Amino acid sequence: MAIREKSKEKRNALLKATLNLVNNNGFHDAPMSKIAKMANVSPATIYIYFENKQDLINQLYLELKISYTKQAFKDYSENMPVKKAFEFIWYNIADYKLKQVEEAWFLSQCDNTTMIDEVSVQEGLKHLQPLLDLWERGQKEGIIKDVSPYILYAYAINPLAFLMNMQKRGLYQINQESLEQAFQSAWDSIRI
Amino acid sequence: MAIREKSKEKRNALLKATLNLVNNNGFHDAPMSKIAKMANVSPATIYIYFENKQDLINQLYLELKISYTKQAFKDYSENMPVKKAFEFIWYNIADYKLKQVEEAWFLSQCDNTTMIDEVSVQEGLKHLQPLLDLWERGQKEGIIKDVSPYILYAYAINPLAFLMNMQKRGLYQINQESLEQAFQSAWDSIRI
């Protein structure tokens, strides 16, 4: 019963190639044949690992979303005081978006497009729960504005995507100083 | 003159059809044949009005970007005091993004994708100059934080795109109250 087994390596190579091509050429110009070539496999091999192109994209999206949120809450403890906690998570996220630019850019494309199934989008959102919990705590303690978490996310977190976008386009360069400025704005927008 | 009119009608029908299809199916499933059918013309006719598909998309993008900024500065006067001015512009933009959802959603897709030429993107940004001027004035008057306009835009304006996105996805519903909350956050994030 000793046979070749589905290799994690190949799967990863395929996901990586997809990320690369979609980022550089767009979804509409990332054909399976190119993805295969870039991953050094036959086009037919893709279909051993993924049901079809949509499934490939969906799985990539979910995998990245999970790694993104994992990074967001890395070393985070719920015992931290609200502002410290927020600052901690915020810098984690900034770190991800500014260092893993390719991954962040792909996620941003997905979130602003029809590329991804609604189901997968919903699935991806679940993982942010700890941040929502933190905000609720902050609201109870009278530190955070008593507004919908969507507004809080829109002002505290989402602007980072815009800044990353500008940086990727070469229009703006973020440094330590501007990062601190950005955090200040984020905090000002949600604190009471 | 009648011919000119008719031509403009066709051009507009094509732009509208493109907007519709890209929004609903995504760029990758908006073929020229469908666009033509939706606009009630022959596929060949598209090439009388536009050089090719990319040109069609580009022109649509620029046209919408212009109408967006026109709306943003509608009835705006540079004589208004800084905060009033900002409030005025902000509500204009909110109005556009929340009422002309389709147009706004299309622009958001373009800004987060490889769909549009870098050139056209740059071109579109120019029209925001009055807002940048306002911020500069605010900074001189010591009212607005002394940070890059990219940061100001990221926090003051861009969050509206996120909220619109959520609303379009049916996850969140904006009303008068939450709009005011959003404005408050926007202002808090950029004021000193």
Next chain:
Amino acid sequence: MAIREKSKEKRNALLKATLNLVNNNGFHDAPMSKIAKMANVSPATIYIYFENKQDLINQLYLELKISYTKQAFKDYSENMPVKKAFEFIWYNIADYKLKQVEEAWFLSQCDNTTMIDEVSVQEGLKHLQPLLDLWERGQKEGIIKDVSPYILYAYAINPLAFLMNMQKRGLYQINQESLEQAFQSAWDSIRI
């Protein structure tokens, strides 16, 4: 409004090419690309005339079935006496099956396979009504056996398909004499 119109010629060339290829190579080895090449058009052109491959086969089947039954009842009049009438139709059919071998062979393949939609098969059967009517008359006159038309068809007509099949395979050669023998058997099998 003067434009190129769908040409009957091209449609016919496609149907003919399909007939040829399916007959010689089988349905499974008659790819659209070969059909296109044989008809001297681009593969994409097929889809202007037919919805898809199944539709192409279906339409070919129906067209041939109609021409087959047209030939069967050519110059036939319902006033002929039963035996004469049957003889007349029988020889018409024999003529078709033995002279238009390719068409007959294609029809036979379809009738013994899953190639064709049940709907199209049913549609094709309708056109044989005059023969069924004749048999009914013969039964009323006490000339034809009082059995199901399916049995009558099985013995009076269908054997011709088998003989044609053998002839096409080069195993048997029909001539005037054997044709008369075949008719005799056909008539013996259904007459009282």
Next chain:
Amino acid sequence: MAIREKSKEKRNALLKATLNLVNNNGFHDAPMSKIAKMANVSPATIYIYFENKQDLINQLYLELKISYTKQAFKDYSENMPVKKAFEFIWYNIADYKLKQVEEAWFLSQCDNTTMIDEVSVQEGLKHLQPLLDLWERGQKEGIIKDVSPYILYAYAINPLAFLMNMQKRGLYQINQESLEQAFQSAWDSIRI
């Protein structure tokens, strides 16, 4: 010995799966992967038992053809008088075609298609020799028409395939009475 048994089981499972899939989906939609799955083996295993797909089909055809003729001449003795003998064989064949519908339907598909090598077809025909011998005897005795055995087969035997076909398609239902009618027609068509 146990290994031999197990092997035979697998071979049979593969033949059965092929029969099933070709009958239900047609030759063009009976891929090796599906055959393997249905037979609960790996696609690669097929190639241990058969050279390739064509060989698999050929072997299935021959095996069925043999079991068909075996049934046709079951308990048959050459000493029977001609008519009795024919009746005996005819009902044997009818039994097979009407009870082992799947097998019969598959054979019928093969005989009316390009699926099978000419060689295998020829091979399959040999096994009918006893029937041809019987007819020759009948002709010598002045009981059977003095015509080619192809004509005799076409009228005496082949119609059963048509009736089976109609029954499989749900258009006609054979019972004891109609079976006797069919036999009568068969006999009438070949007897002097």
Next chain:
DNA sequence: CATGAATGAGCTTTCATTCAT
């Protein structure tokens, strides 16, 4: 003997664009 992974070739179909009128 038996396997699931792997594949190159090829399938049906679609697409952006051009042709001929």
Next chain:
DNA sequence: TATGAATGAAAGCTCATTCAT
């Protein structure tokens, strides 16, 4: 200007077969 037919190129995907274990 405007058209529907026409198309070469390429898309997503499947298939019979082989590989490596």
